[in-house]
Amino acid sequence: MALLEIRNVSRRFGDFAAVDDISLSIEAGEFFTLLGPSGCGKTTLLRMIAGFDLPDAGQILLDGVDLVGSPPEHRPVCTVFQNYALFPHMTVSANIAFPLKMAKVPSEQIRARVDEALEDVRLTGFAARFPHELSGGQRQRVAVARALVSRPKLLLLDEPLSALDAKLREQMQIELINLQKEVDITFVYVTHDQGEALALSHRIAVMNRGNVEQLDEPSRIYSYPRTRFVADFIGTCNLLDGAIASIDGASMQLDVPGLGLVKSALPADAVVGRKGTLTLRPEKIHISAEIGTDTAENHFKGFVKELLYLGDVTVYIVQTEGGTTIEALLANSAAGRAKFFEVGDMVDIAWQFDAGHFLYE
Amino acid sequence: MTNVIRRPLGLWLVALAVYAFLYVPLVIVVVYSFNDSQLNAEWVGFTLDWYRKLFHNEEMLQAAGNSLMIALVASAVSTTLGTMAGFAMHRYRLKLLPLLVLTPIAIPEILVGVSLLIFFVMLNITLGLVSIALAHIAFCIGFVAIVVRSRLSGMDESLTEAARDCGATPMQAFRLVTLPLIMPGVVAGALMAFTLSIDDFVITFFTAGANASTLPLQIYSMIKIAVTPEVNAVSTLLMGLTLLLIIIASKLAPNAIRSS
Amino acid sequence: MNKVANEVANVVANKLPNTAAQRGRLARWLISGPPLFYLLLFFAIPSLIMVFASVRYAGDYGGLAPVFDEAGKLDLTLENFQRFTSDFIYTAIFLKSLMYAVITTCCCLLMAYPLALLIARSPKKYRDLLILLVILPFWSNFLIRVYAWMIILGPQSGLTQAVNYVLGLAGIEPVRLLFTGFAVIVGLVYVHLPFMVLPLYANLEKHDPALVDAAQDLGASAWQRFWRITFPLSLPGVYAGAALVFIPALGIFAVSDILGGTGSDMIGNVIKQQFLETRDWPFGSVLSIVLTVAALIAAGIAVLVARPRRGA
Numbered sequence: 001m002a003l004l005e006i007r008n009v010s011r012r013f014g015d016f017a018a019v020d021d022i023s024l025s026i027e028a029g030e031f032f033t034l035l036g037p038s039g040c041g042k043t044t045l046l047r048m049i050a051g052f053d054l055p056d057a058g059q060i061l062l063d064g065v066d067l068v069g070s071p072p073e074h075r076p077v078c079t080v081f082q083n084y085a086l087f088p089h090m091t092v093s094a095n096i097a098f099p100l101k102m103a104k105v106p107s108e109q110i111r112a113r114v115d116e117a118l119e120d121v122r123l124t125g126f127a128a129r130f131p132h133e134l135s136g137g138q139r140q141r142v143a144v145a146r147a148l149v150s151r152p153k154l155l156l157l158d159e160p161l162s163a164l165d166a167k168l169r170e171q172m173q174i175e176l177i178n179l180q181k182e183v184d185i186t187f188v189y190v191t192h193d194q195g196e197a198l199a200l201s202h203r204i205a206v207m208n209r210g211n212v213e214q215l216d217e218p219s220r221i222y223s224y225p226r227t228r229f230v231a232d233f234i235g236t237c238n239l240l241d242g243a244i245a246s247i248d249g250a251s252m253q254l255d256v257p258g259l260g261l262v263k264s265a266l267p268a269d270a271v272v273g274r275k276g277t278l279t280l281r282p283e284k285i286h287i288s289a290e291i292g293t294d295t296a297e298n299h300f301k302g303f304v305k306e307l308l309y310l311g312d313v314t315v316y317i318v319q320t321e322g323g324t325t326i327e328a329l330l331a332n333s334a335a336g337r338a339k340f341f342e343v344g345d346m347v348d349i350a351w352q353f354d355a356g357h358f359l360y361e
Numbered sequence: 362m363t364n365v366i367r368r369p370l371g372l373w374l375v376a377l378a379v380y381a382f383l384y385v386p387l388v389i390v391v392v393y394s395f396n397d398s399q400l401n402a403e404w405v406g407f408t409l410d411w412y413r414k415l416f417h418n419e420e421m422l423q424a425a426g427n428s429l430m431i432a433l434v435a436s437a438v439s440t441t442l443g444t445m446a447g448f449a450m451h452r453y454r455l456k457l458l459p460l461l462v463l464t465p466i467a468i469p470e471i472l473v474g475v476s477l478l479i480f481f482v483m484l485n486i487t488l489g490l491v492s493i494a495l496a497h498i499a500f501c502i503g504f505v506a507i508v509v510r511s512r513l514s515g516m517d518e519s520l521t522e523a524a525r526d527c528g529a530t531p532m533q534a535f536r537l538v539t540l541p542l543i544m545p546g547v548v549a550g551a552l553m554a555f556t557l558s559i560d561d562f563v564i565t566f567f568t569a570g571a572n573a574s575t576l577p578l579q580i581y582s583m584i585k586i587a588v589t590p591e592v593n594a595v596s597t598l599l600m601g602l603t604l605l606l607i608i609i610a611s612k613l614a615p616n617a618i619r620s621s
Numbered sequence: 622m623n624k625v626a627n628e629v630a631n632v633v634a635n636k637l638p639n640t641a642a643q644r645g646r647l648a649r650w651l652i653s654g655p656p657l658f659y660l661l662l663f664f665a666i667p668s669l670i671m672v673f674a675s676v677r678y679a680g681d682y683g684g685l686a687p688v689f690d691e692a693g694k695l696d697l698t699l700e701n702f703q704r705f706t707s708d709f710i711y712t713a714i715f716l717k718s719l720m721y722a723v724i725t726t727c728c729c730l731l732m733a734y735p736l737a738l739l740i741a742r743s744p745k746k747y748r749d750l751l752i753l754l755v756i757l758p759f760w761s762n763f764l765i766r767v768y769a770w771m772i773i774l775g776p777q778s779g780l781t782q783a784v785n786y787v788l789g790l791a792g793i794e795p796v797r798l799l800f801t802g803f804a805v806i807v808g809l810v811y812v813h814l815p816f817m818v819l820p821l822y823a824n825l826e827k828h829d830p831a832l833v834d835a836a837q838d839l840g841a842s843a844w845q846r847f848w849r850i851t852f853p854l855s856l857p858g859v860y861a862g863a864a865l866v867f868i869p870a871l872g873i874f875a876v877s878d879i880l881g882g883t884g885s886d887m888i889g890n891v892i893k894q895q896f897l898e899t900r901d902w903p904f905g906s907v908l909s910i911v912l913t914v915a916a917l918i919a920a921g922i923a924v925l926v927a928r929p930r931r932g933a
């Protein structure tokens with residue numbers, strides 16, 4: 001049985017449905033992420049799990065027990081707040097000891113467990129400091145330690161890394177992954193940063209406007225987005241709208257206005273005339289000066305309209321003869337050359353016929 | 362360059378004149394309290410006679426004692442009630458309580474004094490120290506509530522949530538997290554209530570009756586009946602005390618004072 | 622007892638919206654109840670009693686006559702109100718109080734504005750100190766501040782003598798400064814000045830200095846910059862300060878009692894007389910109601926004009 005089960009949970013504010021009939025299960029030991037843009041309902045859902053908000057409908061079951069009716073202090077769930085919420089008038093050790101005091105743990109044990117928690121987040125020696133004496137990253141670790149010290153069944157993290165700078169964030173991400181494995185506690189993580197979600201999670205629930213658009217492993221979400229929103233939200237994606245023109249064995253031809261006929265892998269329930277979108281990741285596209293002849297690939301002629309040199313890679317925006325622009329990503333690995341093409345160059349772009357993923361309308 | 366233009370000399374002069382306007386009268390009071398002359402006219406010589414006379418003035422000492430007692434009781438009760446009111450106004454969307462709390466402060470004091478006079482007489486409550494204290498509490502609640510409420514709204518809400526998340530009941534969260542953090546505001550409110558009570562004249566005037574006297578009432582009768590520099594002396598002492606209290610209060614809650 | 626308090630107070634800080642409404646309401650009453658009860662008892666009810674007293678007869682020995690007469694009939698009258706409207710002297714005093722309050726407000730504004738402006742534009746580290754210096758006199762006893770002006774305006778003071786000397790040069794009779802309307806106004810201004818400075822300062826401090834710089838850059842003179850940029854933006858502070866000065870000044874009696882002569886009585890003085898000397902409480906209540914209505918109207922106007930308008 002899943003550790004946390006969310007069954008048909010809804011939360012409305014007036015006419016606005018922040019969380020709209022969501023159901024999902026979270027397994028024990030998972031690093032589970034709720035990902036989505038602001039306003040999609042991920043934080044609302046998290047708060048309902050923590051107990052700071054109650055659903056208008058549905059159930060939230062932890063180990064089979066409905067949490068509704070249980071105030072936050074009685075739930076075996078702990079939260080790491082976005083702004084850390086460390087008690088400014090208490091030392092680091094008093095902060096971390098707080099949940100243990102509330103649970104009436106004998107004081108001899110408290111000392112030991114606080115030290116253990118500090119070790120877990122690698123802040124040994126900071127026990128006597130006050131929150132205002134710590135850096136952002138250190139405060140964040142104290143917040144994590146405080147949330148873990150009472151060994152909750154579930155740890156909720158509300159965008160905990162959003163206030164840190166990029167380098168520190170990357171560091172903390174690795175630390176969080178390791179920490180989760182070490183303490184073997186289920187993490188439910190909320191973020192709007194899709195890169196972070198892909199890096200940290202075992203599974204991601206992509207949310208939009210109160211609904212879960214896709215719930216899957218990171219690699220599947222990336223390569224096989226199930227809706228247009230997910231394709232667009234995760235990484236960059238070329239979205240080619242068209243209709244199925246013909247079906248040919250294990251492949252099909254799509255009629256994409258502004259581009260032409262595109263060969264694509266055959267999805268289930270394919271019917272001629274059906275409309276949809278082909279999602280195509282830029283790194284799957286090759287660019288060359290000569291026209292290729294491999295029939296397993298799609299080839300289109302065009303010229304480089306714009307490019308973005310990013311040091312390790314270059315993004316090329318190619319305008320095809322039909323008028324559609326396609327974004328391609330090339331690694332700049334050729335020795336001696338910074339980039340392959342310049343603006344205005346005539347090029348041939350190509351991709352394997354099964355490199356894209358077709359979504360029905 | 363722009364600084365000078367933004368703060369031209371003319372502005373400086375007017376501002377200084379206003380500061381002088383504010384302080385010169387008080388300086389004169391203080392200075393003449395040491396003046397060896399019955400009249401507050403010109404400087405004759407230094408003396409501490411007036412202060413000595415003050416400490417032998419039975420009525421004055423009694424009044425000072427009364428003021429102190431009333432102020433202690435009034436500030437204790439109004440701080441408790443005012444903190445509750447401030448908390449309730451911050452936490453809940455109330456209509457009646459804010460109105461009742463803030464109106465006594467907004468309207469002219471004489472109205473509060475007069476209506477309480479009628480009220481006490483109607484209920485056959487003898488006018489005296491008790492009636493004064495009850496009246497003081499009524500208008501001090503508002504000040505404390507404002508200070509506490511502003512301190513609460515400046516506090517991070519997620520701290521109370523974090524406390525509950527860590528297993529604290531709402532009562533524990535309030536006691537261990539909220540209260541310590543608003544305490545400077547509560548203390549500042551208490552000091553303010555104390556000062557307001559000691560200094561109050563109008564409301565006390567109507568609710569004191571014939572027999573009870575507080576320091577401001579004594580000062581008033583001295584001013585009306587026989588003006589001697591004893592008034593200066595007691596004024597100087599009172600100013601000193603108030604200054605001390607304000608300094609203490611400002612150390613504890615620098616922004617609470619401003620927001621009032 | 623502690624367990625009960627704990628149980629009940631368990632929902633005190635509880636913001637859960639769907640909690641059993643009863644428990645949430647109980648906690649609310651526990652917290653807001655005591656102050657609410659106290660103020661109802663010692664503020665709201667006395668005020669209502671006072672309003673009611675205005676339609677009663679005065680007692681034989683002062684105070685209030687019983688509500689029911691010997692026959693058990695309700696013994697009420699509107700004669701107190703009639704007296705106010707028919708006897709012009711009271712209206713005149715009321716109008717004079719209004720005038721004094723208006724003059725005081727204007728004087729306070731003229732004096733406070735430059736001061737508030739200067740402090741708001743001073744370097745940050747000095748601002749708190751400068752404002753504290755403004756507030757400090759306020760924290761001395763109200764009577765002391767009034768008494769100080771008794772000294773300064775007294776017949777033997779240096780100021781009075783200097784003024785009369787100058788007047789003497791011009792061939793004018795010596796004047797008395799104390800116990801005049803002039804003294805009352807000076808006292809009123811002195812007592813209420815900090816109330817005008819603080820809201821003005823609070824407002825001016827938030828002004829973006831770039832606005833004035835931009836105006837200057839576009840060719841505005843110092844006066845234009847003030848009149849067209851700074852002053853309009855400061856209006857909310859002006860209104861707040863005006864309300865904080867006007868309303869209390871209207872109801873003052875101590876200042877006019879100490880510094881004023883017989884000709885400078887304000888409505889506060891008359892109310893005091895009615896309640897403590899003449900002991901005509903019903904009539905005193907009428908006067909108090911008039912004062913309350915005036916204060917409420919002024920407060921209402923202040924709230925209305927302070928409301929943010931389109932684009933604010």
